[in-house]
Amino acid sequence: MKISPGKIITLISGKIAKNIGMHSYKYFYTASSEVTNFPEFVIVGMVDDFQIDYYDSNIKRAEPKQDWMNKVTEARADYWERQTERGVGNQQIFKVSLDILKRRFNQTGGLFMIQFILKKDCL
Numbered sequence: 001m002k003i004s005p006g007k008i009i010t011l012i013s014g015k016i017a018k019n020i021g022m023h024s025y026k027y028f029y030t031a032s033s034e035v036t037n038f039p040e041f042v043i044v045g046m047v048d049d050f051q052i053d054y055y056d057s058n059i060k061r062a063e064p065k066q067d068w069m070n071k072v073t074e075a076r077a078d079y080w081e082r083q084t085e086r087g088v089g090n091q092q093i094f095k096v097s098l099d100i101l102k103r104r105f106n107q108t109g110g111l112f113m114i115q116f117i118l119k120k121d122c123l
Contacts, residue, residue, distance in 0.1 A: 023048050024121045031094035032113040033102070041091040055087035062087050 026046045032038060039056035045065075046052060052069050055062045062083035064070050073079040094114070102112055 022121060024119060027118040029090060029094060029116040031098045033098060034111050041094055043087055043090065053083065057091055
């Protein structure tokens with residue numbers, strides 16, 4: 001099997017990143033309309049492909065999804081309140097954006113969904 005130089009660099013950089021503690025986080029923002037049994041707005045936070053928190057338009061609050069998230073936020077009593085406020089704010093922004101897109105695409109009814117993904121690699 002022949003391995004190209006690009007693949008070697010990718011393999012090496014991947015191993016180096018893991019050894020020096022490289023992590024990634026992603027936030028998935030999803031707005032939808034007329035999707036049965038699905039909230040109009042959802043935020044899912046991930047670190048290294050593990051879900052860490054969650055917000056949706058039905059529960060209207062941010063919730064930790066890992067026990068260690070409670071531990072690392074203990075010293076910041078207002079952390080989950082602020083995350084909830086951000087969720088509510090983003091929900092409003094995405095609702096307006098979804099309505100604008102529906103009008104621009106002349107979509108008066110039916111399923112419509114937009115998703116935004118924020119990804120950051122960090123040490």
